[in-house]
Amino acid sequence: MKRVVESEAARAGWLGDVDFTADIQGLIANFRKVHALREVAGELSALDKPSVDDRRILAEAKSTAADLERAAIERVELIGKCATEAKLIDESLRSEREEARTAEQRAALHAKLSAMLYGIEATPDTGSTDSAADAMIARVQAYREIKNQIQRSRDDGLQ
Secondary structure, eight states, X not given: OHHHHTSHHHHTTXXXXXXXXXXXXXXHHHHHHHHHHHHHHHHHHXXXXXXXXXXXXXXXXXXXXXXXXXXXXXXXXXXXXXXXXXXXXXXXXXXXXXHHHHHXXXXXXXXXXXXXXXXXXHSOOOTTTSOHHHHHHHHHHHHHHHHHHHHHHHHHHHO
């Protein structure tokens, strides 16, 4: 019961009235009746020479006690189910908050990434025109080409 009352679902009003006082009082009353019925039935069954009426009323007392006990146990299980359901609602609320936080982060990161991509696309690519590395590689290729031509001329002149 404490878990139900202290749950976020209860505090947020999703569960309505979570006062289990009437349920507890009903449970106590049922168990007291069961105890009293069994106690008196035990005294009656201890008497010598039980009559037909004794057996009939003892059977009725046993049946009534079992019904009261079953109803009380079902009520306890129902209260337990309330605690389980409150916990599931709490987990659902936490999950929804986490999903909302993730969606906010996702939206912010999408916006930031889009702005970065737009900025990159909007800026002219100066790297390829003013690249020192490209210029050096072009000079190396030119050097090799000149060296190859000189070597071929020498080879041709020797023949």
